[in-house]
Amino acid sequence: MAKHPSTAPAKSTQDALTNDVLDGLKKEPKELSAVWFYDELGSFLFDNICELPEYYITRTELQIMHGHANEMAQYIGPDAALIEFGSGTSMKTRLLLDRLESPLAYAPVDISREHLFAAAGALAKDYPHLHIVPVCADFTQNFELPNFIRAAERRIVYFPGSTLGNFDRPQARALLARMRDLVGKNGAVLIGIDLRKDPRVLERAYDDAAGVTAEFNINALRHVNRELGADFDLDAFDHLAVWVENESRIEMHLVSKKEQTVHLGGEKVRIGRGEHLRTEYCHKYTLDTFNELAATAGLAVKRVWMDPNKLFSVQLLEPARLQ
């Protein structure tokens, strides 16, 4: 039978997404991937989170970049190709680009085509001499870099925002190992890592007084409803951010306020009253625990820059030399 090539791929993507969500909902406890946070409203809400008084992360990392980008640029040296994982608006990258000596190219990698090209266009205007090579890809999967970037002598991966914290240990290790392979023995990784601190400060950062993070969390369900035709009752969930000491992480959950049955992909999923749905992990490291993690991925920490209160760190890693 003839197929419709124009509709088949979209349909199969949707089926794959539906299966992913259903798999998560069949787990014990139930899970929903954090990728569902980021539709248009979700991205807007995240931008608002970054401005919240309780959410110290973005502001502190920017402060560190403002204070030390000079030194970072010196460390990176001339003629480097900068590859950014999850580039978004490339806001922090500008602080680096402003100080790099004759950078060879900038390759922002982002899954959102729209954001990627908007950011690349804006950068092209402000950095007319910079070679910008946008790469539309999911950085958690293997992806190809243009030959031009792969051929650069000094390749630097930039991964700000503490996004590594969203991955569990095996995933984080695999991601770091892939970065090491990408940059090769002459390269380096510059990465933003959020640090362990008073759990009350952490819980507040993920459960703000204005309720923006709560809305951000619930919006993941709205996104699934719209995209996959599910029928989660958005008013029947509470937002929860909890510090889990033995995993050294904040977990964001959605807690069902009532017994409900959700319909998705022709299946029915029962959610009990008081049942939790896990939506995000945010692992927090000490300098030592991050050092250990990097080492398991074949990377050695060469420099650490922090704010005066040691809330956040930007760390420079190099492939560990074999003895």
Ligand code: AVJ
């Ligand atoms: C964008 C993944 C770094 O983990 O702090 C903010 C996302 N979640 N508030 C983080 C987030 C809830 C954020 N990252």
